[in-house]
Amino acid sequence: MSVIQLDSLTKRYASPRGASAPPTLALDQVSLTVPAGEIFGVIGRSGAGKSTLIRSINLLERPDSGTVRVGDIDLTALSARELQRQRQRIGMVFQHFNLLQSRTVAGNVRFPMELAGGRSAAQMDARVDELLALVGLSEQRDRHPAQLSGGQKQRVGIARALANQPEVLLCDEATSALDPETTEQILTLLGDISRRLRLTILLITHEMHVIHALCDRVAVLERGRIVEQGPVIDVFLHPRHTTTRALLANAGFLLDEGDAPDSGRPVLQLTAIGDAARQPLLETLRDSTGLRVNLLEGRLTRLKGIPVARLRAEVLATDVALRELPARVAALGAEAEWLSPPQDAPQREEACA
Numbered sequence: 001m002s003v004i005q006l007d008s009l010t011k012r013y014a015s016p017r018g019a020s021a022p023p024t025l026a027l028d029q030v031s032l033t034v035p036a037g038e039i040f041g042v043i044g045r046s047g048a049g050k051s052t053l054i055r056s057i058n059l060l061e062r063p064d065s066g067t068v069r070v071g072d073i074d075l076t077a078l079s080a081r082e083l084q085r086q087r088q089r090i091g092m093v094f095q096h097f098n099l100l101q102s103r104t105v106a107g108n109v110r111f112p113m114e115l116a117g118g119r120s121a122a123q124m125d126a127r128v129d130e131l132l133a134l135v136g137l138s139e140q141r142d143r144h145p146a147q148l149s150g151g152q153k154q155r156v157g158i159a160r161a162l163a164n165q166p167e168v169l170l171c172d173e174a175t176s177a178l179d180p181e182t183t184e185q186i187l188t189l190l191g192d193i194s195r196r197l198r199l200t201i202l203l204i205t206h207e208m209h210v211i212h213a214l215c216d217r218v219a220v221l222e223r224g225r226i227v228e229q230g231p232v233i234d235v236f237l238h239p240r241h242t243t244t245r246a247l248l249a250n251a252g253f254l255l256d257e258g259d260a261p262d263s264g265r266p267v268l269q270l271t272a273i274g275d276a277a278r279q280p281l282l283e284t285l286r287d288s289t290g291l292r293v294n295l296l297e298g299r300l301t302r303l304k305g306i307p308v309a310r311l312r313a314e315v316l317a318t319d320v321a322l323r324e325l326p327a328r329v330a331a332l333g334a335e336a337e338w339l340s341p342p343q344d345a346p347q348r349e350e351a352c353a
């Protein structure tokens with residue numbers, strides 16, 4: 001079941017230079033579906049349209065055309081009053097927290113419940129206690145925002161976003177104002193919350209590591225268009241679009257494919273995911289195929305906690321035909337791809353005899 005479904009959203013902004021200048025196409029027929037309970041990340045460069053996209057979901061920004069469905073309801077078709085009510089199903093977490101400085105931590109978390117109505121003071125207080133425990137801020141309940149660290153402020157922002165028990169949480173660069181350690185803690189908290197509350201999360205970020213730490217799926221936005229989307233593991237390991245490749249390379253996630261080594265020997269890229277990444281892959285291959293390699297580059301990482309190992313190696317010798325190697329690697333639960341030469345691997349057999 002999908003919880004968020006965007007269909008062909010388009011948004012143009014008039015140029016500040018007046019009607020004679022062309023408008024900015026901030027969203028260009030964006031369609032995406034976020035399945036229930038998943039964490040979906042949208043990544044893109046500055047100006048790609050990320051904020052416009054996330055603000056379109058609760059219609060803080062009204063698209064020129066297209067539809068926004070949350071659950072079964074098309075938000076674009078609602079009256080202002082009904083939209084106000086439906087927005088309670090959508091929580092939002094902001095980059096700069098947007099807390100009320102005059103209210104305490106508890107008062108900030110209570111605020112959306114007061115606006116929504118329908119709860120007694122005792123019910124609201126009980127919910128505040130529950131939420132502050134959830135985000136680890138019970139001790140700070142009577143402090144004011146000015147007395148909190150950035151990470152604590154964002155915990156208040158998250159508790160406040162959850163106050164009215166939303167089905168969907170939208171996060172607009174929720175960790176971009178935080179240092180790396182605090183970022184990790186907030187990402188862990190968001191992951192925990194999504195699991196415990198079965199919450200669907202859509203987040204936008206310009207930081208690749210947010211996607212790989214937290215997300216199940218990712219869409220890459222470029223000039224208002226989605227140029228690539230899919231499960232994080234597929235997009236990270238087999239990026240197709242140049243923008244995705246550039247974003248991954250900048251974040252150090254792609255091996256530097258560089259030039260083929262002068263030796264002219266074939267170059268193999270090995271990728272092992274999950275359990276396969278914990279096995280002595282090269283040693284096993286050496287025993288079963290006589291494979292001897294020169295390691296050129298390697299990387300161990302985790303995608304949403306799943307270990308991923310990727311190696312680039314020059315093949316020095318094997319006892320089996322080169323064209324058999326990928327199947328031998330696949331039999332060990334890993335993946336092999338020829339980087340050089342990609343097509344004529346079988347002809348290179350003699351080169352490494």
Ligand SMILES: Nc1ncnc2c1ncn2[C@@H]1O[C@H](COP(=O)(O)OP(=O)(O)OP(=O)(O)O)[C@@H](O)[C@H]1O
Pocket residue numbers: 013014024025026044045046047048049050051052053206
């Ligand atoms: N209110 C506005 N009026 C005019 N143009 C706008 C407005 N808001 C955004 N834009 C333009 O729309 C495009 C997309 O902007 P948006 O803020 O969605 O990008 P972004 O991906 O969030 O960028 P960043 O990573 O820098 O926050 C940009 O070209 C921007 O200049």
Ligand SMILES: [Mg+2]
Pocket residue numbers: 050051052
């Ligand atoms: Mg933005």
